[in-house]
Amino acid sequence: MGHGLKTARSTYYAWVAGAEAREARRRADEALAHEITVIHIASRRNYDVPRVTAELRRHGRVVNHKRVERVMREHGIAGNSRRTGRRSLTKAAPSPDLIGRDFAATRPGTKIVGDITHIPTAEGWLCLASWLDLATREVIGYSMADRHRADLVIDALNMAVALGRLEAGCVIHSDRGSEYTSGQLHARISELGHRQSMGADRKLLR
Known part of the structure; x- marks a missing residue:
């Protein structure tokens, strides 16, 4: 019984340590995403992964391009493509007004x-x-x-x-x-x- 209890405890503590590590990574990624966003805005959305990585390193941020690529992808941050001209718009029928002048909401994301x-x-x-x-x-x-x-x-x-x-x-x-x-x-x-x-x-x- 004592051995089983020790095993259960060690499993629990390992799970807690893993959860804490995942949360720390998530917070670190959020902080990095904020730094990338600032650089991206300053570049007028023109910087791609290598240039963002270089700019981060220039500011003393030690990070590899694979992590930068992942964070940019997960947060929907992308550089302008080098297209010329303007993409054509196909027009859809106007949608109905679902909120009138009620510019308020009780729950985020609604x-x-x-x-x-x-x-x-x-x-x-x-x-x-x-x-x-x-x-x-x-x-x-x-x-x-x-x-x-x-x-x-x-x-x-x-x-x-x-x-x-x-x-x-x-x-x-x-x-x-x-x-x-x-x-x-x-x-x-x-x-x-x-x-x-x-x-x-x-x-x-x-």
């Missing part, structure tokens, strides 16, 4: 609102697409580029999805700008099992 902001920089205008959780008033996904891209708002949504910030059937609300009425966004929202909503206003939460 109602989010999209917006696109133009930020002046020394090198020109920067487009920032973001999704705001109406329960926490936090930005849960964002994407930046130096020009309008058809998938800018989709990239921002994918970040929120990758971070696990949306509940099933989430209402995804926006104005009727061309980025939000695109067939690509409508298809992505449907694929994820969420509900698209559109108001009549050109700008929301202003």
Whole structure:
């Protein structure tokens, strides 16, 4: 009986140690993801894995490119592709307004609102697409580029999805700008099992 108890205890302590190690890794990955995000924004979303890794090392962060690649993938952080021109938008029928003027939510991940902001920089205008959780008033996904891209708002949504910030059937609300009425966004929202909503206003939460 004593031997069995010792075995049970050792198994339990090993499980606790493993759980603590996993939690420590998760916290370390979250901290690294934050550092990568800052670098990514500063690079105007142009840095890929090798350049992000080099920038981290330049700031004294000892990290290998495989870990950087994994964290970027898991958090939906990706560099701009070197495409030229602008992807065409296929237009979908406007979605109904599912929230009216009720810009509030009692539970995170159930109602989010999209917006696109133009930020002046020394090198020109920067487009920032973001999704705001109406329960926490936090930005849960964002994407930046130096020009309008058809998938800018989709990239921002994918970040929120990758971070696990949306509940099933989430209402995804926006104005009727061309980025939000695109067939690509409508298809992505449907694929994820969420509900698209559109108001009549050109700008929301202003």
